[in-house]
Amino acid sequence: MASGLGLESLVDQTISVITNDGRNIVGVLRGFDQATNLILDESHERVYSTKEGVQQLVLGLYIIRGDNISVVGELDEDLDSNLDMSKLRAHPLKPVVH
Amino acid sequence: MSGRKETVLDLAKFVDKGVQVKLTGGRQVVGTLKGYDQLLNLVLDEAVEHLRDADDPLKTTDQKRSLGLIVCRGTAVMLVAPTDGTDEISNPFVQPDGA
Amino acid sequence: MLPLSLLKTAQGHPMLVELKNGHLVNCDTWIFVKLSVRQRFSSVRPPDFEKIMQDGDRFWRMPECYIRGNTIKYLRVPDEVIDKVQEETKSRGDRKPPGVGGRGRGRGGSRDEGAAGRQAKGIGRGMEDAGAKGRGKGGPGAKSGGKGGGRGRG
Numbered sequence: 001m002a003s004g005l006g007l008e009s010l011v012d013q014t015i016s017v018i019t020n021d022g023r024n025i026v027g028v029l030r031g032f033d034q035a036t037n038l039i040l041d042e043s044h045e046r047v048y049s050t051k052e053g054v055q056q057l058v059l060g061l062y063i064i065r066g067d068n069i070s071v072v073g074e075l076d077e078d079l080d081s082n083l084d085m086s087k088l089r090a091h092p093l094k095p096v097v098h
Numbered sequence: 099m100s101g102r103k104e105t106v107l108d109l110a111k112f113v114d115k116g117v118q119v120k121l122t123g124g125r126q127v128v129g130t131l132k133g134y135d136q137l138l139n140l141v142l143d144e145a146v147e148h149l150r151d152a153d154d155p156l157k158t159t160d161q162k163r164s165l166g167l168i169v170c171r172g173t174a175v176m177l178v179a180p181t182d183g184t185d186e187i188s189n190p191f192v193q194p195d196g197a
Numbered sequence: 198m199l200p201l202s203l204l205k206t207a208q209g210h211p212m213l214v215e216l217k218n219g220h221l222v223n224c225d226t227w228i229f230v231k232l233s234v235r236q237r238f239s240s241v242r243p244p245d246f247e248k249i250m251q252d253g254d255r256f257w258r259m260p261e262c263y264i265r266g267n268t269i270k271y272l273r274v275p276d277e278v279i280d281k282v283q284e285e286t287k288s289r290g291d292r293k294p295p296g297v298g299g300r301g302r303g304r305g306g307s308r309d310e311g312a313a314g315r316q317a318k319g320i321g322r323g324m325e326d327a328g329a330k331g332r333g334k335g336g337p338g339a340k341s342g343g344k345g346g347g348r349g350r351g
Contacts, residue, residue, distance in 0.1 A: 021270070030279060031198030039200050041279055061279055063200050063272040068217065109263075122268070124218060138265075158252075176216065179250075179262035187249070187258045 007032045010074060015040075017064060018071040022093035024048070025059065026075060036066030046085075048093070053086035070096055109134045109178070116181035117142070121174045124150060126158060127165065128181060138172030198282055203274060206282040213273040214264065221251040222264065 010029050017025045017038065027043025040062045047055040112131045119127045119140065129142030145165040151157040214222040250257045 019270070031200055031203065033199050033201065037200035039198060039203050039279070041276075059273065061203075061274045061276050063203060063274060065267075065269050065271060067267065068270045120218075120220075122218075158255075176218070176265050176268040177220075177262055179259045183258075183260035185258050187256050189254075189256055 007036075007038075007072065010072075014075045014077050014080070016071075016073045016075045017069055018073075018093065019064065020068050020070055020096040022095045024093070025062065025064070026080075027059070027062065033066075036069055036072075038062075038064045038066070038069065038072070040064060048088070048090040050089050050091055052089075053084075054088045054090070056085060109140075112178070112180055118177075118179050118181050118184060119170055119175060120177040121170065122176055123174070126150075127168070127170065129165075129168070132167075135172070138175050138178075140170040140172070140175060140178070141167070142170060143167050198279075203279060203282050204272065207272075207274045207278045210275050210278055212275070215270045215273075216264065216268045217270050218268070222262065223249040223251070 007029065011031065013029060014026065015029045017027075017040065019025065024046045025040060025043050026046060027040030030039040030041045032038050040059075043059045043062050045057045045059055047057065049055070109131065113133070115131060116128065117131045117140075119129070119142070121127065126148045127142060127145050128148065129145030131140060132143045133141040143166075145168045147163040147165055148158050149161040149163055151159050211223070216222065250259060250262070
């Protein structure tokens with residue numbers, strides 16, 4: 001069913017969201033609806049750059065509108081906490097082209 | 099059904115007053131609201147479009163284009179605000195975030 | 198928890214709205230945004246307002262504005278609001294979360310209207326259950342711990 005977005009199992013877990021404008025937001029999924037609007041708690045944005053390490057901006061409690069979401073992914077918190085963000089280099093994502 | 103009526107949109111109080119309208123695609127129009135319907139089609143009189151910079155469409159210029167009496171298609175309306183009480187201010191945020 | 202429940206609870210709190218075209222709108226009274234299918238407008242209300250719109254490097258203060266739901270990219274809500282939602286869902290018991298019925302109606306045009314409506318209700322209950330369980334386990338302690346960790350990394 002359409003209700004089985006598969007997101008139920010991710011509630012209260014840390015997830016990573018990529019938005020249509022190419023941002024990567026990481027936070028705890030608190031809720032969602034049929035339109036994939038998401039509630040992200042304790043969220044932060046990861047800003048990637050080829051010049052310096054990954055910057056993390058604290059965002060807090062967010063409601064992200066579903067039609068602005070490209071990808072929702074699970075995040076392995078242990079693995080993630082072992083990452084040295086200051087050493088990561090990556091190209092920022094480009095926005096989705098419609 | 100909790101129904102239709104719960105819409106928070108109350109354009110009645112803007113009728114015959116100046117409104118600023120932003121449309122999808124980026125156009126900005128200011129005019130006097132003469133009428134509207136529930137689909138948010140708007141009738142604006144003495145409408146003036148605030149033209150944007152051709153090189154930087156995010157920037158509005160001082161150039162204007164007079165449109166007269168127009169209908170704004172509801173589906174294209176993104177934002178409606180009264181012009182009364184709308185003022186340009188300096189950056190109120192010490193550190194603007196999310197930009 | 199449904200995004201709309203959070204949003205309803207957030208009425209009366211300041212919030213930041215980013216639109217898809219990049220404009221930021223900052224409000225400190227209540228905003229009511231109909232997200233999702235219905236795409237109604239949001240209203241940002243008096244009496245003591247402070248609506249600030251950022252348009253590139255220009256800023257505007259406006260008494261109120263209506264924003265079409267589908268132009269919204271995201272809403273930033275004060276952290277404490279999420280705890281208030283939880284209290285509400287508890288005290289209201291099994292009442293339908295706000296907005297769910299409306300969503301079913303919004304889909305009215307499609308041929309499976311009935312199905313959409315029923316489905317919407319099902320989701321609402323299921324999610325409330327899931328949310329309640331999670332809350333029970335996690336509790337406020339776990340939450341603040343997580344937050345500290347997040348900031349520390351940042």
